[in-house]
Amino acid sequence: MNELKELFLENKKYTFKEIRRKLNIDEETLYNQLQFLEEQGIIMELNGIYQKIPNNYLVGKIKICKNDWGVFYFNKTKYEIHPNDLNYALNNDLCLFIIDEENKQAKVKKIIKRFNNLIVCEFTNNKFKMYGGNSSIEIPNNEIKKLVEGTRVLVRLKNNGLCGNIVEIIGHKDDPDIDLKQIALSNSFYLEFSKDAMEELETIPNEVTDNELEGRLDLRDKLIYTIDCDNTKDMDDAISVEINENGNYVLGVHISDVSHYIKYNSALFKDAYQRGTSVYMLNSVIPMIHKYLSNGICSLNPNVDRLTKSCIMEIDKYGNIVDYKIVKSVINSKKKMKYSEVNKILENNQMVPSYEPFIDNLFLIKQLNDILNRKMQANGYINFGSSDLNISLDENGIPLNFTINEQRTAEKIIENFMLLANQTVATNYCWMPFIYRVHEIPDDDLLKSILDFLRLINFKMPNVKNFDNPKIIQGILKKYTYDENFKIISNFILRGMKKARYSNYNSNHFALAFENYTHFTSPIRRLCDLMVHILIDKYEDPNITQDELVKLESILSDISNQASNKEVDAEAAEKEANMMKMAEYMENHIGEYFNGKIINITSCGLFVEVNNITGLVKTNNIKGDLYQFDPESYIVRGRKSKQVFKIGDNVRIKVLSASKEFRTIDFEICEKLEKQKTLRLTS
Secondary structure: OHHHHHHOOOOOEEOHHHHHHHHOOOHHHHHHHHHHHHHOOOEEEEOOEEEEOOOOEEEEEOEEOOOOOEEEEEOOEEEEEOHHHOOOOOOOOEEEEEEEOOOOEEEEEEEEEOOOOEEEEEEEOOEEEEOOOOOEEEOOHHHOOOOOOOEEEEEEEOOOOOEEEEEEEEEEOOOOOHHHHHHHHHOOOOOOOOHHHHHHHOOOOOOOOHHHHOOOEEOOOOOOEEEEOOOOOOOOEEEEEEEOOOOOEEEEEEEEOHHHOOOOOOHHHHHHHHHOEOEEEOOEEEOOOOHHHHHHHOOOOOOOEEEEEEEEEEEOOOOOEEEEEEEEEEEEOOOEEEHHHHHHHHHHOOOOOOOHHHHHHHHHHHHHHHHHHHHHHHHOOOOOOOOOEEEEEOOOOOEEEEEEOOOOHHHHHHHHHHHHHHHHHHHHOOOOOOOEEEEOOOOHHHHHHHHHHHHHOOOOOOOOOOOOOHHHHHHHHHHOOOOOOHHHHHHHHHHOOOOOEEEOOOOOEOOOOEOOOOOOOOOOOEHHHHHHHHHHHHHOOOOOOHHHHHHHHHHHHHHHHHHHHHHHHHHHHHHHHHHHHHHHHHHOOOOOEEEEEEEEEEOOEEEEEEOOEEEEEOHHHEOOOOEEEEOOOOEEEEOOOOOEEOOOOEEEEEEEEEEOOOOEEEEEEEEEEOOOOOOOOOO
């Protein structure tokens, strides 16, 4: 790569063949390296000629507005792109722009990389209109013969232009589940399992057989149970806690032994690899493994035998692990518990029917959890607060309200126990080829700039030289825990953190303050966890060879990348589903007034949150004056009145428009609320 960069230090131009002759490397490697440099804005390629990118060219992502104009931001400078100059670019595509610096305008010279080459189109008036956009896509005539008006299809775009081929017919626009189907498919999550995987399912029993128990630790007489969401059907973790003769806690985390049924490179594994994760959108799930397994033999249902891998840890009164073992086991869960009911017991001392035999043990797990909490806090565990959105729907799928899932006592107990098991497994296998969940130390300069920004918008922030200790960020967030603007502060600091990901190279997990960490506890739902279970199986084999270890190590980078990439895809699908329902909700409240809070201000406008629903207020949609954005202080100021709107202000808004199709909500600010008022929806 360094030799390749040196080629372009001078303003020389090369063809692909000329570069290959100079560097003598294979075509695929060279192409990938050139593509990388182009995406980074270091070089550009036009008409087969590569050169150092000239000063009047820039690379970045384009945003397409509802009026079909494009915008592009570079170093806080906004460039506008006329609809005629988009050159077939779509929203979020990475493009090469030629810049008119004087007029702050740009033209798309080339699409470097499509944001997504899978798009949903609706067949209407003999055209394929892109759903959520105004463009039409050209499809070969022989593919449209049997389509009726209103059919939605998944299209794979070709590299150039707005043309492509139909990958799949999703259904009709009036089908009840069409929206979630198209979100899933456009984010590369396929709804059906392969024929080979379905055939493999036929060979898997629906109950544990006696010959499968050989060599397993029998824990069926232990007090083991699951605690999960009220409507969960795929339970892959169970727990047990008792006190041993040393007076220490013995915590057992028992995880469904999915790899007993899904072997590496089997058809079921290949399907799980393609999905990478289960996708949870609203009240539906696209499972990573077939529901025959996820809800059946792999789910730790009560009062039936289930095969598990158990991480059993002996923990002293200070929260230190003094001993542990990781073993294959068999359990028989004594009860399927619900978070809501366990919280009634542990928080309110309320008796819940059928929980009587478990009361003492539930208070024992709470006692252990309190110890673990104190230890984690002392180590620097960072709590950014919950941001998981819960959307209540009626029987027709119409959104009723939007709430943040609160992490209460029962939820925190399960999280802490799973964190400890994941840490223990990672520590045990860190000397072997393995997969880790890593979260690198944040970039000092980026976090300093974010703290500077928070000071600018009137939050008191400490002067910090470096952020290599998580206790620094932990302390900042603790200070604002009970502040009404905690969510704003937490979200901005979170933007300054690196994204957690999967890797076959071990490094610490900064936010958790763990040296070793993996994902072991959800093999039903995540590819990484399934692969970790497969690795454990391999390492339990005393006859494993050096060649097998080398082969394992060679595939872990690919598995890690796939798991990380599909996690991003799943987050995008879940976010899009939430935005769709927010817009759908507001479509039924156009013209109504609500109280909200300004959570961000950019050159695009003010982002206002109303009961966990976010909408945009353009500066010309603030009543009473002509308002302008001040990029130096991140405020909006009235030209005559000098009234200022800033992040954190409470405002009265009116809903101007909303579009479920475009996932957009537009508000108008009617007045500034000087005193704190309730932020719940009040029409």
